[in-house]
Amino acid sequence: MRLLAKLQEIPYRVVYLLVLVAIVLPFVIELKLPVFVSNETLMAYNTIEQLPDTQIVIFVSSWDAGIKGELWPQTEALMRHLMQRGIKFAIMSQIAQGASFAEEIAERVAKLYNKKYGVDWCNWGFLTGDAAMIQALAKNIPKTVQKDFRGTPLTDIPMMQGIEDISDVSLIIDIDYGPRPEWISFVHGPYGTPIIFGCASIVSSTLFPYIDSGQLAGLLVGVRGATEYESLLGYRGMGHKLIIPQSLAHLLIVILVLLGNIGYLAARKLQ
Amino acid sequence: MRGFIIKLLTFLAGLFYFLEFILPAKIGRYNNPLTPYIQPVGEFLIVFWGFAIGVGALSLMVSHYRKIKLKRPGWAYSIVFFISMIAMMIAVYLNSTHPTPKARFMYELLFTHMYMPLGATIFSLLALFMASAAYRGMKIRTLEGAVMVLSAIIVMLGQVPIGLWLTHRLPAKAQLPRISAWILNVANTAAYRAVIFGIAVGAIAMAIRVWLSLEKEMEVK
Numbered sequence: 093m094r095l096l097a098k099l100q101e102i103p104y105r106v107v108y109l110l111v112l113v114a115i116v117l118p119f120v121i122e123l124k125l126p127v128f129v130s131n132e133t134l135m136a137y138n139t140i141e142q143l144p145d146t147q148i149v150i151f152v153s154s155w156d157a158g159i160k161g162e163l164w165p166q167t168e169a170l171m172r173h174l175m176q177r178g179i180k181f182a183i184m185s186q187i188a189q190g191a192s193f194a195e196e197i198a199e200r201v202a203k204l205y206n207k208k209y210g211v212d213w214c215n216w217g218f219l220t221g222d223a224a225m226i227q228a229l230a231k232n233i234p235k236t237v238q239k240d241f242r243g244t245p246l247t248d249i250p251m252m253q254g255i256e257d258i259s260d261v262s263l264i265i266d267i268d269y270g271p272r273p274e275w276i277s278f279v280h281g282p283y284g285t286p287i288i289f290g291c292a293s294i295v296s297s298t299l300f301p302y303i304d305s306g307q308l309a310g311l312l313v314g315v316r317g318a319t320e321y322e323s324l325l326g327y328r329g330m331g332h333k334l335i336i337p338q339s340l341a342h343l344l345i346v347i348l349v350l351l352g353n354i355g356y357l358a359a360r361k362l363q
Numbered sequence: 364m365r366g367f368i369i370k371l372l373t374f375l376a377g378l379f380y381f382l383e384f385i386l387p388a389k390i391g392r393y394n395n396p397l398t399p400y401i402q403p404v405g406e407f408l409i410v411f412w413g414f415a416i417g418v419g420a421l422s423l424m425v426s427h428y429r430k431i432k433l434k435r436p437g438w439a440y441s442i443v444f445f446i447s448m449i450a451m452m453i454a455v456y457l458n459s460t461h462p463t464p465k466a467r468f469m470y471e472l473l474f475t476h477m478y479m480p481l482g483a484t485i486f487s488l489l490a491l492f493m494a495s496a497a498y499r500g501m502k503i504r505t506l507e508g509a510v511m512v513l514s515a516i517i518v519m520l521g522q523v524p525i526g527l528w529l530t531h532r533l534p535a536k537a538q539l540p541r542i543s544a545w546i547l548n549v550a551n552t553a554a555y556r557a558v559i560f561g562i563a564v565g566a567i568a569m570a571i572r573v574w575l576s577l578e579k580e581m582e583v584k
Binding site: 100102107108110111114115125126127128131156157158159160161164189192219220221222223224227228229231232235240243284293296297298299301303304313314316319335336338339340341342343344345346348349350351352354356357358 | 374380384387401402404405406408409412413416423427459464474478479480481483485486487490493494497498499501502504512515518520522523525526527528538540542544547548551552555556559581
């Protein structure tokens, strides 16, 4: 019993080491696990599958280095799908660093599908102003954005010809640590434009009510969402690489929680 | 007088957005008269926000300068702050205005090879802290605690492929990803919706207080 009670006293350094091993191991030994496609990811996929190619998609990418592991694979998977389907999209960011990350991914994906900047996709860069900016954007895109990330006036970008307001936008995608509900309040509410969110796993529980209410047309949750989307598109990208270490880390945490509770119960019996 | 002007502007700004949003797009034969002004007011706010970011940066610099001047504990980190900020400003400026290979190299070195790994490292530490905190904190002391630990275990395993791998021989309804989806879509949604209602009522009350300048912090001394 004393030995069991010791199970709740594993030093934190050992816990850190075990987490490190769980994360590094899949990069050394190749493991393959089955992928379950959740309803919210399938909804996002089906929404993009049904989009018309006559309008553009606004791709909000408001994440940076800290959350790259979860949101890079999501961004890549969604951009691949849009380019695969020949749907034009405009990147924008609500944080200063976001536009550069999205640009890097778009450039890589564009090479795969032979897509051109300005014709098939463009980057509006960092747009500040939150709710006020969103409202202004919905009413008049060229006036709100004015120039792209590279300093070109929006009026000189071929794919932006004839794009005036939100009625020329078929979908909003917001990839963010915690996507902003203002898109729902000020775009989906008044204009009915469908919205897909991509978020970090840790904040996902706050967004499920919007799926249930039909205000979100899809939701990608962390690396899991990206992996599921990659499966639907039929390729194994960064999501597939990262989900295995995450799986092992989750399993390790569950084992540690169980051991901690066995130790706790044993210690209580000893008292 | 200054206080009155600030209060009046706050009230008028709030009233403009409130009325524009709440009035229908068409009132009889007429269009909503406020809608054409959404664009210019929005542009003004975007510029205003830009100033706010500038004020934030300025205030940060002043605070670090004082720290260095008075040699407060950790003042050396403030020097690092100034070096990093100035270096990054020069790199971004040169890269966007004179995009030579040298400017690109400097930008890549600072942003791609320093800022990005630093940011990722800070966030990665969370994995270690979370594992340790879960091990120490998730103890079954009460029935509610047991429910919490059980649902956390189901969601943790159900959210990753290992959950499906562990339970793939069971009937579909008993597989961990499906139980986890039920917890998130039904139990979590119901509970979180209650939280959202609470937050929304609080936010409306707070917005009205700010709108009508009833908040003590808005008093101009």
